[in-house]
Amino acid sequence: MNTKHVSLKELKVTPEITDEDRAIFASVISVKLADWQIKQIVTPSQICHRQEKILAVHWHPEFVPMNLISKRIETMFPNMEDELLIPTQHNELMSYGPYTGVEVDCYASGFNQKVQLLLHFENKKVENAHVLKSMLAHTFKYRTSQLFEFMDSITRPDEKKVHEAARETGADKELVELVKIYVTKIKTMLDENWADVPKASVKNKLIKNYFDALRPKFGNTVINRIQSYLKAIKSLVKTDFSLKFFYRATEIIEETRSLGGCVVIPHPEEFWPILLAKYDVDGIEVWNPQSQRYTDFLISVVNEQNINRNSGNKEILIFMGDDCHMSEKTKPIETQDPAKAAREIGLQPAWNDLNIRKKLIIAGINRQSVINEYRARLAG
Template sequence: MKLIKTENSELEVRALNAGTAKEITEEDQTRFLQVVSTDLAPWQVEQVVTPSAVHARQEALLAVHWHPEFVPMEHIRKRVDAMFPNRTDELLIPTQHNELLSWGDYSGVEVDCFSSGFNRKVQLLLHFANDRVKDAGVLKSMLAHTFKYRSGQLFEFMDTITKPVEGRIDRAAKATGADSDLIEFVRINVSKIQQLLDENWSDIPRQSVKNKLLRNWFDTMRADLGDNTVDRIQAYLKEVKQLVKQGFNLSFFYRASEVIEEVRSLGGCIVIPHPEQFWPILLRNYDVDGIEVWNPQSQEYTEFLISVVNEQNARRDSRRDMLVFMGDDCHMGEKTKPADQQDEAKAAREIGLQPAWDDLSVRKQLIVNNISRRTIIKEYTDRLAG
């Protein structure tokens, strides 16, 4: 990781010191309510429904890996309609983290699980026709349990900073160049967040109780602290978060094989997302319908992955072909933030926008194997119907 300079300007030191009052102020209360709120102001709705570009020539829309977060589907639908006004074929399925949501005739979820074969957390995209999960009590209970992972990790994240867990703090400080002033400033602010969470727990949307809460809190300070200081804080927080994730007990999760078995019993379908992050999962020969060969976070091996899928399909005797997917991995909550507080890369992601489908070198491989958005939409729709 690139080291961040430790020399604070006099202005930065004053700004940090000014924010180290330990008592919760009215400004803190306002900031907290702002970052946990899932209600959208008119300007936020306008940002959500107004796309940055219109793709008038894209007639097939395939999107089976995206996250509504707290944004109402009605606003998302308006954005999709505006972005792709001439679409004639479509398959859109939301995949909220560990929460089953529906769009039209289909429901989906991105579930965290555990692959014992290589001892790490992985993720699977689960897709269903709505009637398949109407009474899916076991699956919904599994998801409810797994949903607690993200809030549980937030509490460990905060405890690491506030107690503090010295080993993790020292490692994060060395990796990012965070000095004692910055570390203390973060500790005091995270302590305030913990207290405000406890005081307002019954009124806080559970969708807001995740690691992003800390990032969003400090992003609201950019006007007071400046981008340089907040960027240094965010780098330090990100490093602490990674250390917390590394130490998280994997036994909390259901095994990938258990999740797959339950999905198949319900007649659902399964896709492996961003496999570049989970290479070994491709070697486990799990019973899945397809893999993502492209994702905004995983773009380096697209052509190689397509060739692997094609070779595997050529050798299959009885099982259905593995399908090729591309995931936009769009997080709609990012589009509700003020422009100067958005993560530029995440904000650029759009539902159904997967440029690799139209890349000339990628298309060359897809065409010879009769793979396109339309062929995948038809085949996957048939599978979802059973």
Template structure:
């Protein structure tokens, strides 16, 4: 669709960041934590003394120190007997005790879609995994480049994406121009400070966090409308983001298996054709806070599929993922995403749901069985 002439915008060359803009960017990209913040993070808001098994293989430490997270988990589940706890940062291999893990983006050419894999390892097997680490670094850098595409789509004076997002959200030309001016400032500041900024902060959410930091200076309704507009721009940019520069799913699986990895597919309802691809994986995530619609169906389907396997093939395991992002817990309470900030590592209430737990048992599994069987595979 050709962008209408009336929706072109003036160039933004004259926009210059002021000191308050620099300070705002520093605040939203800060990853150093104060002693008070670290102590608060080590104290869980909830405790689950009755939970004896803790399976946590899909969660993101972000910039929170691992020792603080370990203390928080221990305090949250004081009576745990069976545990398997592995971090899965996006495209960055991290270690916690005997296990290491990562959530990696890759490309499935068969159905032309980006998918994600959770890779889990014994830590001693990946400390010298140079090829895998190079693959992850390439993927991390490429995914981070989406932020620059996101900003370019906003500041470019004749971006078709601007028109489409404004039409979908009812954003006025005045609001769009105001957003563009701020994003141009962010772009200039990031270009100037690129090597000094924490690499973990260079993600799409930097724009969301920056505009949230304008609350108090600007009307909340204006900020809310701007955030809606930005979300639509981001979605359109992600839809057009070239996928061929990601490693293919089969390539990632092959390299991971050579290192003794366990492999789990998260969010299957977001890219359901992967269920038909027959990839060499250990299991599927059937529930997480973002993916609950098909939980009973997925559990039942996996149980039936396992019954049809030959003796030489291992069954697919049933996983639940909490998808906790620890960085959400650092933000001021008023600026937290309510649903994301309520997640906890190892807390997946679906295991206790009577209907779901019945289906899991009929599929021949429990949380304890999955922990033991998957641990055995990682040590095999």
């Protein structure tokens, strides 16, 4: 089906919210797991019989229970001998075993850019972390507001972002109007059911997931075009999203240090300037499923910094980030993003890449050495 040749009337789309609309909305916001979803969660994409050391300090449980995540990890790594696993939900502290972590959005004032930091703690160190928890609650609420900016950019008439995104993706008037009608419905249903909507569902991907649920109705061709258009608008919204309400990176780091926590820089490929800021961090993520291009170079940068560090300064540790989002495992296979679905907690192929391994050996670094050193710092 091609929206260029099909009118809205033929597509049977009306502004009125139907029972079908409400059913889709309820399924998209739900965090309850069906049996088939649980089966997908506990069944990993592969079994790594030869990997005995598991290091994962950048992954997102989202709404998936930790006991199911644990089953997946144990199945995937049946010969696991040692592990350091710390979840890093976006702007929300979560614990797994003896450790608590979070990936926090913050503001790097020196180069006027949003960055993210991974914070890690022993559980007991954040039991009374009232200031940090308040900072994260503020950041979570503000970050969530981006969804409403996203929806407003689509539904407001003559919105500049709509025209720019339509031009960029080749979206015609009918497709733009189709998206506007559905996003207006989604916004209305969000408002009507706000008290009962799980806060974990209030994020940009709510829109993406809703339209994915419409694939049986409109077909892949139409929905793929819609998703391309939505992605373009989301990118424009993120670009214009105000940074002034985020806490500064230095404030987040200072509060973390005051609690005895540790800090790692993720996504360095996205945030190059942060490497020049000389922040007080424990480690740098040199590989990530989204950031693989400069791994060799980043290892060299870390090694050089360690060689030239002042006496008494601790070494910068090297981390790999699997950046696994567990909610992707709960979607029907046909609507999963293949690249995201391939991510697994603790699966970081770069550790076994022969070229990368050579650099790591020269630096005296391997999974076990990082596990040992970071565990000691977390306990310090």
